[in-house]
Amino acid sequence: MGGDDRIVYLDNAATSWPKPAGVADAMAAFLRDSGGNPGRSGHRLSIAAGRVVAEARDAVAEALGVGDPLRVAFAANATAAINAALFGVLRPGDLVVADGMAHNAVARPLTELGRMGVSVKWIRCGRDGSIDLAHAEKLVRGTGGRAARMLVVTHGSNVCGSLAPLGELAGVAARHGATMLVDAAQTAGIEDLGLDSLGDAMVAFTGHKAMLGPGGTGGLAFSRGADIGRVRPLVRGGTGSASDSEDQPAFMPDRLEAGTANGPGLAGLAAGLGWIAGNGGRGAIRDRELRLTEALVSGIAALPGAAVYGPEPGRPRCAVMSFTLAGWSCSELALALDERYGVLCRVGLHCAPRAHRVLGTFPDGTARFAPGPFTTEADVERAIGALAELAAEGGRA
Amino acid sequence: MSGRYGYVLFHTSAAAFRAEKAAREPGASGNRPSTGARLVPTPRALSSDCGVSLRFDLGEAGAGDAERAMRALLDARGIPFDRIAEA
Numbered sequence: 001m002g003g004d005d006r007i008v009y010l011d012n013a014a015t016s017w018p019k020p021a022g023v024a025d026a027m028a029a030f031l032r033d034s035g036g037n038p039g040r041s042g043h044r045l046s047i048a049a050g051r052v053v054a055e056a057r058d059a060v061a062e063a064l065g066v067g068d069p070l071r072v073a074f075a076a077n078a079t080a081a082i083n084a085a086l087f088g089v090l091r092p093g094d095l096v097v098a099d100g101m102a103h104n105a106v107a108r109p110l111t112e113l114g115r116m117g118v119s120v121k122w123i124r125c126g127r128d129g130s131i132d133l134a135h136a137e138k139l140v141r142g143t144g145g146r147a148a149r150m151l152v153v154t155h156g157s158n159v160c161g162s163l164a165p166l167g168e169l170a171g172v173a174a175r176h177g178a179t180m181l182v183d184a185a186q187t188a189g190i191e192d193l194g195l196d197s198l199g200d201a202m203v204a205f206t207g208h209k210a211m212l213g214p215g216g217t218g219g220l221a222f223s224r225g226a227d228i229g230r231v232r233p234l235v236r237g238g239t240g241s242a243s244d245s246e247d248q249p250a251f252m253p254d255r256l257e258a259g260t261a262n263g264p265g266l267a268g269l270a271a272g273l274g275w276i277a278g279n280g281g282r283g284a285i286r287d288r289e290l291r292l293t294e295a296l297v298s299g300i301a302a303l304p305g306a307a308v309y310g311p312e313p314g315r316p317r318c319a320v321m322s323f324t325l326a327g328w329s330c331s332e333l334a335l336a337l338d339e340r341y342g343v344l345c346r347v348g349l350h351c352a353p354r355a356h357r358v359l360g361t362f363p364d365g366t367a368r369f370a371p372g373p374f375t376t377e378a379d380v381e382r383a384i385g386a387l388a389e390l391a392a393e394g395g396r397a
Numbered sequence: 398m399s400g401r402y403g404y405v406l407f408h409t410s411a412a413a414f415r416a417e418k419a420a421r422e423p424g425a426s427g428n429r430p431s432t433g434a435r436l437v438p439t440p441r442a443l444s445s446d447c448g449v450s451l452r453f454d455l456g457e458a459g460a461g462d463a464e465r466a467m468r469a470l471l472d473a474r475g476i477p478f479d480r481i482a483e484a
């Protein structure tokens with residue numbers, strides 16, 4: 001295969017690819033060797049499967065900064081976890097405050113909760129995706145002595161890569177007695193979340209992005225200071241525990257983990273997190289991805305007709321960047337990048353129309369590049385080179 | 398004479414797996430319980446539940462020592478459990 005046939009995969013914000021080789025191996029090994037139902041029976045295959053799930057739980061707890069792995073409840077993905085948190089905590093009459101960079105995984109449940117009598121308020125964000133902290137404070141404080149029940153924060157924007165200041169926002173929530181829900185879909189596994197240091201907080205994570213696991217893994221994790229008893233389980237059913245009762249167990253993680261776990265997926269997730277730990281750790285991988293992201297930002301911003309959206313160089317960000325190219329519609333651009341250059345990215349609204357309104361790119365959207373741990377400098381150069389040629393062609397709308 | 402076992406009963410198997418890992422860690426503390434700790438189906442006499450328990454050797458004499466060591470280990474790691482029983 002010639003070098004030019006190589007794919008340049010810059011869609012790691014949608015899902016990371018390739019996965020470390022150990023991920024597929026661990027999943028196959030789970031299906032082949034430890035195929036029992038984790039946490040259900042007492043025979044060797046069930047116990048072997050349970051150990052794999054426990055290993056994934058330990059690794060996720062470490063990645064999120066949660067001292068006690070039992071405060072990690074697995075779910076199908078970040079979306080399921082966000083729904084569990086929002087519908088589990090909010091009641092008619094409550095106030096919830098969320099930021100303007102929200103993904104539809106947050107915005108759609110909140111829209112439905114709004115119909116059910118929950119008051120939903122949105123924090124203003126700057127054109128670079130940064131959260132207006134004074135506005136956040138004002139909204140969370142509420143009016144008439146009624147403060148917000150919950151503050152929902154998009155940690156890393158999946159559109160432009162802006163990064164929310166979790167420490168400051170945790171302070172806002174704490175001052176007004178609100179619990180904080182962090183959508184860490186883009187950052188869990190690569191940023192130091194330090195969940196236990198965020199007061200009363202929950203983090204929704206997904207396994208198939210920065211954690212390098214397979215799709216169908218994710219969950220909801222709670223800080224040391226969180227009141228888990230307040231989260232009413234949405235999904236109820238078998239847990240392998242307290243089986244004499246037809247009530248959902250109150251204890252974690254069974255409270256939020258009804259039904260058979262995704263054993264093969266969690267085996268892969270543990271392998272993905274293990275690969276990160278064994279290859280320099282989160283910090284080193286993040287720094288490398290950020291260097292590549294900054295190179296994309298400066299390289300693309302220098303092209304004629306290009307506009308880059310999101311944080312200024314040097315500002316806090318994650319490894320996601322968005323741009324448009326004059327004369328090119330997003331869809332034509334994506335097609336040309338894929339067919340002519342093997343450069344794969346995602347264009348459009350990225351399931352986050354609200355964020356695009358903030359950036360001023362609604363409804364046309366942007367093209368998004370997101371490097372991953374296997375992206376090289378040569379990949380970045382090739383992507384910028386491809387865009388330079390397309391810019392010179394003058395476009396196709 | 399063998400066959401005397403202690404069983405740590407847990408509310409959730411997630412805690413049972415943590416306890417097993419802790420009990421099997423090589424070396425380390427004086428908290429370490431006697432060898433042979435392993436997960437087994439919970440004896441019917443102890444619980445009607447379908448879960449697993451951590452079975453450990455109570456040893457010849459001083460069964461209380463093994464149990465104390467096990468409690469100390471679980472407490473040190475903050476692993477919640479229901480109770481410890483003998484069977």
Ligand SMILES: Cc1ncc(COP(=O)(O)O)c(C=O)c1O
Pocket residue numbers: 013014077078079080103105154156157158183185186206207218
């Ligand atoms: C910011 C953000 N939130 C939530 C999600 C939802 O993640 P998942 O599709 O894994 O549930 C995504 C990714 O799609 C995201 O980027």
